[in-house]
Amino acid sequence: MAQAQVYDHGGGVRSLQVPIPDNPLGHTLVHVVDTDRGPVLVDTGWDDPASWDTLAEGLAACGTAPGEIHGVLITHHHPDHHGLSGQVREASGAWVAMHAADAAIVRRTRETRPGRWFSYMAAKLTAAGAPEEHVAPLRTARARELPGFSPALPDREIVPGELLDLAGRRLRAIWTPGHTPGHVCLHLEEEHPAQLPGHGRLFSGDHLLPEITPHIGLYEDPDDATVTDPLGDYLDSLERVGRLAPAEILPAHQHAFTDAPARVRELLTHHEARLTGLLTLLATPLTPWQLAERMEWNRPWDQIPYGSRNIAVSEAEAHLRRLVKLGRAEAVAGSEPVAYVAA
Structure with missing residues (x-):
């Protein structure tokens, strides 16, 4: 097992790298915050025996252990x-603890029969114009094929x-929906231990990587x-975080960084450019x-694996909804499955 990577951010805050199996992201950064009642975790990492061992090892390197954790703050419900x-x-x-909107998703995930999810996804993909050979496996899928069907109730x-x-x-909690409906950022309103300029950490x-x-x-329900x-x-919630101007950002992936307003501007520019690029594609009617x-992804479409294609279609639909809401695209009347065209 790889040794736990632990980083001390100062001021009673550390981060541990907890591996995500078979995922290009590699790991989740679990933050350990010292409090007067014991350590509190921000996120916990993927439910996997090796990930658990790494978390326990990382906590030991911080001078604590899983059994000594006082509380867990979850930024959002995703399994990593x-x-x-x-x-x-x-x-x-x-x-x-978790935001109510994501807690509702956890509750629904636990209560919904997996078969209901698979038929819902099949219907959604069919409506988005997915070919039958892509939809067919969902009609015979079984629960064991997907992780995260019984997440912990907060x-x-x-x-x-x-x-x-x-x-x-x-x-302080800041609601930042987008990646999930109940995503939160957590603002440590304390002076930066290295006196970096800005407002806390x-x-x-x-939300911001x-x-x-x-x-x-799309938010699936x-x-x-x-x-x-x-x-x-x-x-909207990106702009809110940019205005906050924290001295340092401690994200759940990659590494800590500074200058949130600059990163927010980059992301706003990226999405605006992407929306504009999609309008060029929508010169002729297209289904999601x-x-x-x-669309441009990190690899050609024919190399994108099955599960990632579902995520890509969901992202295409989210961009289409934005264009429709802005009056820059519209659904083609009578099209089945629904196609969209630049307005």
């Missing part, structure tokens, strides 16, 4: 962040704008037909699937 929360709670009796709510109940620390989860653009897809605008949510096939 929330996966080990249940095991940490089992080992320590720690509370687990027992506390992270309320945006409120200071969290952490003895001896000032940590920000645990940014997946130094070199990666987080995935913005089989029981809710509301037309959401995740990309619009994301761009056809648009995804033509």
Whole structure:
């Protein structure tokens, strides 16, 4: 097993690299925050025996152990962040806190029969114009093929704008929807230990990363037909974080960095350029699937694996919704599956 990578950020904050199996991201940065009642974790890492061993080893290197954790703050419900929360709670009796919108997703995931999810996904992909050979496997899929079907139910709510109940620390929750409906960043409103200019430090989860653009897809809910605008949510909450101007950002992947406003500008420019590029593609009507096939990804479409294609289509749809909302694209009347064209 690889030795746990531990980094001391000063001021009672450390980060540990917890591996994500078979994933190009490599690892989740789990942050350990000292409080007067014991250490609190920001995220926990993927639910996997090797990841758990690395987390335990990293905590030991910090002079603590899973059994000594006082609480767990989850930035969002994805399994590389929330996966080990249940095991940490089992080992320590720690509370687990999450924003209500993502807690609702966790509850729904636990209560929804896997077959219901697979049929929902099949219907969504068919409506997006996916070919039958792509949809067919979902009709015969079984639960064991997907991780994260019984994530831990949180027992506390992270309320945006409120200071969290952490003895001896000032940590405020900021709601930053987009990557998920209930994504939160956590603002440590304390002087930077190295006196860097700016306002405290920000645990940014997946909302703001130094070199990666987080995935913005549709919020999936089989029981809710509301037309959401995740990309619009994301761009709005990006600007909110930029205005905060933290001295340092401690993200859940890659590495710590400074100058949040500059990174926010880069991301806003990236998405604006992407939306403009999509309008060029939409000179002729395209379904979301056809648009995804033509969009620029980190590799050619024919090399994108099955699961990643589903994510790509979701991202294409999120961009289409934004264009429709801005009046820059529209659905073609009577098209089946629905195609979109530049307005």
